[in-house]
Amino acid sequence: MSYSYNSVHSEMVEQTLLSILACPQEEWTLELTQKERGLLARDLDTFEEIRKVFHPYQERLKRLYLMRSGWSILTTFYLYLLNRGEDPASMEELHDLVLEMTEEELHVCLHLFLAEEDYEKAKDQDYWDMLQGLDLKAEEKWHILTFSHQIVESVQDLVALSRALVPLYQPYLEESRRERESFAQTLEMETILAQAPFLKDLETNLHDQSFEMFVISPWMTHFVFFMMTEKVFPLLHHFVILSSKVDQILHSHNDLDEENFVAILKTLSDLTRYKVLVALTQPHAKVKDIAEDLGITSAAVSFHRQKLQNAMLLVYNLKEKNTKYDVNQLLLQDLVLKIKEDFSLED
Structure with missing residues (x-):
């Protein structure tokens, strides 16, 4: 480099x-x-x-x-x-x-x-x-x-x-x-x-x-x-x-401390935003199509996308040419791990 x-x-x-x-x-x-x-x-x-x-x-x-x-x-x-x-x-x-x-x-x-x-x-x-x-x-x-x-x-x-x-x-x-x-x-x-x-x-x-x-x-x-x-x-x-x-x-985003944890949960708790996250990480995802499927405006999709990016949940996909975004897998894995540890959940 x-x-x-x-x-x-x-x-x-x-x-x-x-x-x-x-x-x-x-x-x-x-x-x-x-x-x-x-x-x-x-x-x-x-x-x-x-x-x-x-x-x-x-x-x-x-x-x-x-x-x-x-x-x-x-x-x-x-x-x-x-x-x-x-x-x-x-x-x-x-x-x-x-x-x-x-x-x-x-x-x-x-x-x-x-x-x-x-x-x-x-x-x-x-x-x-x-x-x-x-x-x-x-x-x-x-x-x-x-x-x-x-x-x-x-x-x-x-x-x-x-x-x-x-x-x-x-x-x-x-x-x-x-x-x-x-x-x-x-x-x-x-x-x-x-x-x-x-x-x-x-x-x-x-x-x-x-x-x-x-x-x-x-x-x-x-x-x-x-x-x-x-x-x-x-x-x-x-x-x-x-x-x-x-x-x-x-x-400052390295550790999943309480502030980051709460921010991520708050972001994901919005059902429409969660669906936008899932849709944006699919191949050939188009904002116009996502808006029609979810019954919202393209501007609303853009709004949710920005919130997901600000929370570090949505990142650019540099591997797949047909998929622009990817979910931040490491962050979600840390989130799941914390929930498992807090509630003593078994795999």
Whole structure:
């Protein structure tokens, strides 16, 4: 396993993710354990401060800063340009390069952004057909579809918005720079993966791979792993985005203590959520089909999926091509073992 780190690249990636910081804090802190809240106490305050600074731009952020799978459409533009051999040294250089992209290139990036698995199959697919199979809220799908219809004008508006937000974010980026650099210089990826048993498959996948690591500020609580075929991204087809406290957060889930135990039981006690967990771990699982089978909306399926992922019960399946998610077997085994021990149950 080998990886590279470039501080400029990391800061560029972080500044393409600013829409994360515009949503209400409770949307992503609701499922945090008390241990996680303790670890992130100062960072949660910073998150709230940034959110207030960005509040006047909230409507434009939702409409233009398209987000999914842990990164934004602006992140996709940046990665596309890196793979084209460009290496902008500042966000202003990135803005200029994005504005110079052809309409065809913009559509290539939007298809890359939306592709679930095989880009070669998705590159000529109609946007509406692609969106039908994605676990996104109806509002998010509408924003993406609107963006695609006037993509050149939408990208111009996105760049204008980014140009307004980037200067506002600079004090916070500078505030976390020392922490990010320290984390990047002392990081051992093998140790991070070992801290979370459910990432064992990821460790196996990365063992013989080289990839770039992007380290971002702790208030973004990110751990995103991405693989793209070499045909599409010849220079940067594997990368990991992780925030500078992700090792501490993962470590806090190592032991099935009382807090984690109660959180898991609470998550599984919702019958619909339990059925969503079972359905998502089946081959060829589609959100739309699951919603129809359970008599709920696609947005509800997405809501339950997020809760299951937050509780570490649902993890990405990196072995089976036709199965996107897998249940966290080690965590469930620990749960069953605790119940057996508490009630002296025999096998």
